[in-house]
Amino acid sequence: MERRSFLKVGAAAGGSLLIPVFGNAIAAEELLNPMAVQFKKSLADAAMNAATKAGASYCDVRIGRYLNQFITTRDLNVENIVNTESSGVGVRVIAGGAYGFCSTNVMTLDSVAEAARQAVAIARANAKLQSEPVQLAPVKGVGDVAWATPFKKDWRTVPIKEKAEMLIAANKAGMDAGANFMQSMLFQVNQQKYFASTDGSYIDQDMHRLWSPLTATAVDKATNRFRTRDGLSSPVSMGYEFFDAKPENKFKAAGGVTTLYKGAYDLIEDARAAGRQAREKLTAKSVEPGKYDLVLSPEHLFLTIHESVGHATELDRVLGYEANYAGTSFATLDKWQSKKFKYGSERVNFVADRTTSGSLACVGYDDEGVPAKRWDIIKDGILVNYQATRDQAHVIGEKESQGCSYADSWSSVQFQRMPNVSLQAGKKPLTPDDMIKDVKKGIYILGRGSFSIDQQRYNFQFGGQLYFEIKNGKITNPLEDVAYQSNTQEFWNACSALCDERDWRMGGSFFDGKGQPSQVSCVSHGSPTTRFNGINVINTARKIG
Amino acid sequence: MKNLSQEETKRICDKVLSLTKADQCEVNLSGSRTGNIRYARNAVSTAGLIEDTQLVVSVAFGKKQGIATINELDDKSLEKAVRRAEDLARLAPENPEFMPTPGKQQYKASETFFQKTADIDPEFRAQVAAYSIENSKKNKLVAAGFFTDTSKFTAIANSNGVFGFQRDTGLDFSVTVRTEDGRGSGWAKRSVGDASKFDAREASNVAIEKALRSVEAKALEPGRYTVILEPAATSDLLAYMFSGFDARQADEGRSFLSKKGGGNRMGEKLFDEQVNVWADPWDKNVAVLPWDNGSMLAREHQELIKNGKINALNYSTYWAKKQGKRAIGAPGNIIMAGTDKSTEELIANTKKGVLVTRTWYIRMVDPQSVLLTGLTRDGTFYIENGKIKHPIKNFRFNESPVSMLNNIDELGKPEILSGDESDYQLLIPAMRVRDFNFTSLSDAV
Numbered sequence: 001m002e003r004r005s006f007l008k009v010g011a012a013a014g015g016s017l018l019i020p021v022f023g024n025a026i027a028a029e030e031l032l033n034p035m036a037v038q039f040k041k042s043l044a045d046a047a048m049n050a051a052t053k054a055g056a057s058y059c060d061v062r063i064g065r066y067l068n069q070f071i072t073t074r075d076l077n078v079e080n081i082v083n084t085e086s087s088g089v090g091v092r093v094i095a096g097g098a099y100g101f102c103s104t105n106v107m108t109l110d111s112v113a114e115a116a117r118q119a120v121a122i123a124r125a126n127a128k129l130q131s132e133p134v135q136l137a138p139v140k141g142v143g144d145v146a147w148a149t150p151f152k153k154d155w156r157t158v159p160i161k162e163k164a165e166m167l168i169a170a171n172k173a174g175m176d177a178g179a180n181f182m183q184s185m186l187f188q189v190n191q192q193k194y195f196a197s198t199d200g201s202y203i204d205q206d207m208h209r210l211w212s213p214l215t216a217t218a219v220d221k222a223t224n225r226f227r228t229r230d231g232l233s234s235p236v237s238m239g240y241e242f243f244d245a246k247p248e249n250k251f252k253a254a255g256g257v258t259t260l261y262k263g264a265y266d267l268i269e270d271a272r273a274a275g276r277q278a279r280e281k282l283t284a285k286s287v288e289p290g291k292y293d294l295v296l297s298p299e300h301l302f303l304t305i306h307e308s309v310g311h312a313t314e315l316d317r318v319l320g321y322e323a324n325y326a327g328t329s330f331a332t333l334d335k336w337q338s339k340k341f342k343y344g345s346e347r348v349n350f351v352a353d354r355t356t357s358g359s360l361a362c363v364g365y366d367d368e369g370v371p372a373k374r375w376d377i378i379k380d381g382i383l384v385n386y387q388a389t390r391d392q393a394h395v396i397g398e399k400e401s402q403g404c405s406y407a408d409s410w411s412s413v414q415f416q417r418m419p420n421v422s423l424q425a426g427k428k429p430l431t432p433d434d435m436i437k438d439v440k441k442g443i444y445i446l447g448r449g450s451f452s453i454d455q456q457r458y459n460f461q462f463g464g465q466l467y468f469e470i471k472n473g474k475i476t477n478p479l480e481d482v483a484y485q486s487n488t489q490e491f492w493n494a495c496s497a498l499c500d501e502r503d504w505r506m507g508g509s510f511f512d513g514k515g516q517p518s519q520v521s522c523v524s525h526g527s528p529t530t531r532f533n534g535i536n537v538i539n540t541a542r543k544i545g
Numbered sequence: 546m547k548n549l550s551q552e553e554t555k556r557i558c559d560k561v562l563s564l565t566k567a568d569q570c571e572v573n574l575s576g577s578r579t580g581n582i583r584y585a586r587n588a589v590s591t592a593g594l595i596e597d598t599q600l601v602v603s604v605a606f607g608k609k610q611g612i613a614t615i616n617e618l619d620d621k622s623l624e625k626a627v628r629r630a631e632d633l634a635r636l637a638p639e640n641p642e643f644m645p646t647p648g649k650q651q652y653k654a655s656e657t658f659f660q661k662t663a664d665i666d667p668e669f670r671a672q673v674a675a676y677s678i679e680n681s682k683k684n685k686l687v688a689a690g691f692f693t694d695t696s697k698f699t700a701i702a703n704s705n706g707v708f709g710f711q712r713d714t715g716l717d718f719s720v721t722v723r724t725e726d727g728r729g730s731g732w733a734k735r736s737v738g739d740a741s742k743f744d745a746r747e748a749s750n751v752a753i754e755k756a757l758r759s760v761e762a763k764a765l766e767p768g769r770y771t772v773i774l775e776p777a778a779t780s781d782l783l784a785y786m787f788s789g790f791d792a793r794q795a796d797e798g799r800s801f802l803s804k805k806g807g808g809n810r811m812g813e814k815l816f817d818e819q820v821n822v823w824a825d826p827w828d829k830n831v832a833v834l835p836w837d838n839g840s841m842l843a844r845e846h847q848e849l850i851k852n853g854k855i856n857a858l859n860y861s862t863y864w865a866k867k868q869g870k871r872a873i874g875a876p877g878n879i880i881m882a883g884t885d886k887s888t889e890e891l892i893a894n895t896k897k898g899v900l901v902t903r904t905w906y907i908r909m910v911d912p913q914s915v916l917l918t919g920l921t922r923d924g925t926f927y928i929e930n931g932k933i934k935h936p937i938k939n940f941r942f943n944e945s946p947v948s949m950l951n952n953i954d955e956l957g958k959p960e961i962l963s964g965d966e967s968d969y970q971l972l973i974p975a976m977r978v979r980d981f982n983f984t985s986l987s988d989a990v
Contacts, residue, residue, distance in 0.1 A: 077640050077641055077642055078637065078638045079640060079642075080610070080612070081633060081637045083613075083629075083633060102593075105597075105616060122593070125592070126591075126592065131586075160637075161636075164638055180797070180799075219797065219798035220798075221803075221806055221807050222806065223805070224803055224804070224805035224806075225913065226798055226799040227913075228912075319586070320586050321585045321586070321590060321689075322585075323723060324585065324689035324690050324691055324719055324720065325691070327989070330988070330989070411595065413591060413593075450918065451908055452906045452907070452908045454906070454922070454939065455920075455922055456988070456990065457989075458988050458989045459920065459985060459986070459988070461910075461918050461941060461943075481911070483918070485941065485984065516581070516691040516693075517581060538943070538984060540910045540911050540916055540943065541911070541914075542911065542913075542945055542948070543914065544801060544815070544948055544951075545813070545814075545951065
C-alpha cells in the first residue's frame with residue numbers, strides 16, 4: 001500500500017524538530033565525498049569472516065550511505081531546507097537453516113564483526129522455530145562491480161538558492177493563475193549501497209532519485225468551497241536535468257485539456273496550470289453516478305496498476321507473510337498453476353522489470369546481489385508469474401531469483417519488494433484522441449487522486465486530479481466528485497483499448513509501504529492511456545452539518 | 546542505547562546551546578530501545594532489537610533557519626552538528642513566518658514510563674508469539690502477528706531557558722488469525738504503555754474466536770446500515786478528522802471547519818450532543834509527553850468537542866500571533882467519552898445491524914466534507930434481534946466521521962489503542978451509529 005509517509009514529511013515542514021525521519025543531517029558540501037570502496041570491502045570481509053567462523057552457511061553485508069535533501073515551500077516562503085545523512089552496516093546470515101540479521105552504525109572492523117556474530121546468534125535462536133530451512137536460489141558471484149543511475153546533472157551540485165527560487169516561482173505562477181494557496185516541495189535522494197556476499201560478489205551502486213510534488217488550492221469563501229489540484233509529474237530516477245524540459249518533453253493530453261510531460265518536467269508551467277484548474281474545479285459539473293467507459297491517463301493509471309497488479313502478484317503476500325499487515329492476495333498459487341486464470345482481457349500484458357532507465361526501481365543489482373532483469377507477470381491476460389526473492393524462487397519453480405529484494409535502510413532487513421510492474425502498450429497505432437472518438441459515454445481521468453483497495457486486492461476505489469466528460473466521441477466539460485469502484489479481475493477484463501508505444505510513460509511512488517516494522521520503497525509503473533468499458537462511477541460530493 | 550539520565554541530557558543540551566553563535570537554538574535529544582518479533586504461517590519470521598540515539602539541533606540567524614541531526618554525542622560530534630545547522634541556516638532564505646523559540650515552559654510530568662514494559666526481553670516477546678501460534682494450531686488456524694516494545698527518553702531545550710526531560714514506554718501487538726482454507730479471518734490489536742495491562746493470550750483468543758466465527762460469510766446488499774463499530778474500526782477515521790482541527794486551514798477557507806464567508810466554526814454544534822472529546826497528556830490510560838516536540842510548547846488539558854460543539858482548534862505559534870490567540874502544544878492523545886456498556890450490550894440493544902471489527906486502507910476522498918473511503922476487515926457480522934446471526938462479506942464504505950458522529954445511537958466502553966497510520970494515542974469507545982454508508986461489497990477475507 002502507499003503509506004501516508006509523504007503526508008508526515010509534508011506536515012513536518014511546519015515544525016522545526018519533526019523532520020529527520022530519513023537520517024542525520026549534513027552540510028551540502030559534504031554530500032559529494034563517497035566512502036572509499038576498499039574501506040567498504042574491508043568492512044564486508046570482516047563481517048563475512050566473522051559470520052562464517054561463527055557457523056553461518058551464508059552471509060551478506062549491505063553498507064549504506066543515504067543522502068537526502070528536502071526543500072519545502074508554502075506560497076512565497078521557503079519553510080525548510082534539510083540535508084540528511086544515514087550510514088551504517090546491515091549483516092544477514094543463514095545459520096542452522098534460519099535467517100539472522102543485525103545492524104550497526106559503528107563503521108569499524110570490530111563492530112561489524114560483532115554484528116555478524118549477533119546475526120548468527122539470532123539465526124540459531126530462530127532455527128528452533130523454523131519449520132523448513134531457508135532455501136536460496138543460486139546466484140553467481142560477480143566479483144568487484146559498480147553500477148550507477150545514469151544522470152547528466154547531479155542534484156548535489158545545484159545551488160540551494162536555485163532550487164528554492166524554482167519552487168517559489170512555481171508557487172507564484174500557481175497563485176497568479178488562480179490558486180489562493182500553493183505548496184511545492186523538492187525531494188532529492190542519493191543511495192550509495194555496497195553489497196557483498198559469501199557467493200563472491202562486491203557490488204557498489206549509486207542511485208539518484210527526484211520528486212517535486214505540488215498542490216494548488218483554490219477557495220471560494222462565498223460558497224465555502226475549496227478544491228485542490230496536485231502536480232502531474234512523477235518521481236524519477238535521474239539527475240537534475242529532469243527540470244530542463246524541452247518542447248519534445250511536453251505534449252497535450254487528449255482534447256488539449258492540459259499539458260503532460262515525459263522524460264523531463266516543467267514545474268512552473270504545471271504549477272500555473274494547477275492554479276488555473278484548481279479554480280475551475282470550483283464550478284465544474286458534479287458527476288452523475290453510473291456506468292462509464294473510463295479513459296485513464298498513465299499518470300493516473302499507475303496507482304491503479306500498483307495496487308491491483310503490483311501488490312497482488314508479490315509472492316510473499318500470496319504465501320501469507322503479510323497477512324497481519326498489508327494482507328494476502330487473491331492471485332493464489334492455484335490460479336497461477338492453472339495457467340488459464342484470466343486476470344485481464346487478452347490485450348492486457350504486464351511486465352516486471354528493473355532495467356528501464358529513469359524508473360524508480362531501476363538498479364544494477366537487487367539487495368541480494370541478483371542482476372536486474374525483466375520478465376512477464378501477465379501475458380495475453382493470463383497470470384503467468386509472480387515477483388520473488390532468492391528464498392522464494394523454488395516455490396514457483398524458478399531456477400534463479402527474479403531480483404525483488406530490497407531494504408529501505410542499512411538498518412532494515414531486506415525482503416520481497418516489487419520491481420517496476422508495467423502495462424505494455426497496444427500493438428496497433430492509437431492515440432488518446434483516437435481512443436476517445438469511440439467512447440459514447442465516458443470520463444477521461446488524469447492525475448493521481450485518492451486510492452484504497454482491500455487486503456486481498458479485489459475491491460478498489462480510485463479518484464484522480466482532473467476529470468472530463470466524454471459524450472459521443474468528444475470531450476465536453478470538466479467534472480468533479482468522481483471516483484470509480486471495481487473488482488481487480490473485472491476491471492482488467494474490461495480493458496478494451498490501449499494506446500500505442502508513443503503514449504507509454506511512467507508514474508511512480510516514493511512511499512510504498514509494507515512489512516512490520518514498516519519499510520518504504522519506491523517504484524514506477526508504466527502504461528499508455530487505456531480504456532476500460534462499463535466501470536461503476538460514484539459521486540463523492542457530501543454535505544456535513 | 547545508553548539510557549541517559551536527566552542530568553546527562555541536561556549537560557549535553559547545555560553544551561550544544563553554548564556552542565552556537567546563532568540568534569537562537571533548539572535542541573531535541575532522544576534515545577530508544579525497540580524490540581520486535583514477527584511471525585506468519587504459524588512460525589516466527591523475524592525478531593530484532595534496534596537501539597538508536599538522536600540529537601537534533603535547530604538554529605536561526607534572524608529568520609533564516611537550519612536543522613542538523615546526528616547520533617553521536619561526544620564533544621566533537623556536538624560541535625559538528627551545531628556547525629552543520631549553522632551552515633544550513635546561512636544558506637536558507639528568510640522565512641517571513643519564522644517564529645522565535647518559546648520562553649520558559651512549565652512541563653508537569655505525565656506517567657509515561659513503566660518499568661515492566663522497559664524490562665521486556667526476547668523471552669517475553671517469544672511467549673507472546675507462542676500464545677497465538679500454539680492456540681491457533683490447536684484450532685487448525687494460521688496466525689500472523691507482530692509485537693513491538695519501546696523504551697525511550699526525550700529531552701528538549703532551547704536558548705530561552707526551556708528544558709524538559711521524560712522517559713516513556715509503550716508496546717503494540719496485532720495478530721491476524723486465518724482459517725487454513727482462507728475463508729475466515731479474525732484480528733485483534735492492543736497498544737498500551739504499561740505491560741501489566743497487556744494480555745497476549747486474551748488478545749490472541751479474540752482473534753481466534755473471530756476467525757472461527759467468520760467462515761461461511763454471506764453477502765449483504767450494500768447500503769446504509771446501523772453499525773456497531775468496535776474502537777479499532779473508528780480509530781483512523783477519527784484520527785483523520787482530528788488532524789484537520791487546524792485553525793489556520795479553517796480560517797483560510799480550506800477545511801471542513803471553515804465558515805461560510807470566512808472564519809472558522811468554533812462553538813458550532815457539528816456532532817451529536819453525546820460526543821465529548823478531549824486531549825489530556827496526564828490521562829493514566831494514554832499518557833503522553835507534557836510538551837509538543839514540534840513547538841516545545843506545554844500541552845494542556847483541552848476540550849476539543851464539548852456536547853457536540855467544536856470547542857478548540859490547534860494554533861501554530863505564527864497563526865496564534867496573527868489571530869491574537871494563545872498557542873499551546875498540539876495534542877498527543879485523543880480521548881472520547883463513552884459508557885460502561887460492553888460491545889455485547891450494544892449488540893443486545895440492536896434490532897438489525899452490522900458489527901465491524903476493523904477498518905482498513907482509509908483514505909481521504911473529499912477534504913471539504915472529510916469524506917473517507919476504506920473497507921471492513923477480519924470479522925464483519927450481521928446482527929438481528931440483539932444477537933450475532935452470521936458473518937457477512939466485507940464492505941467498502943464512503944463515510945465522513947463528521948456524519949458518523951452525528952448519527953450516534955449509543956456509546957460503549959472506551960478502549961486504548963493506536964491507529965494504524967496515526968500518531969495519536971487513542972482512548973475511544975465502541976459506537977452504535979445509524980445510516981453508515983457501505984457502497985460496495987468486497988470478496989476479500
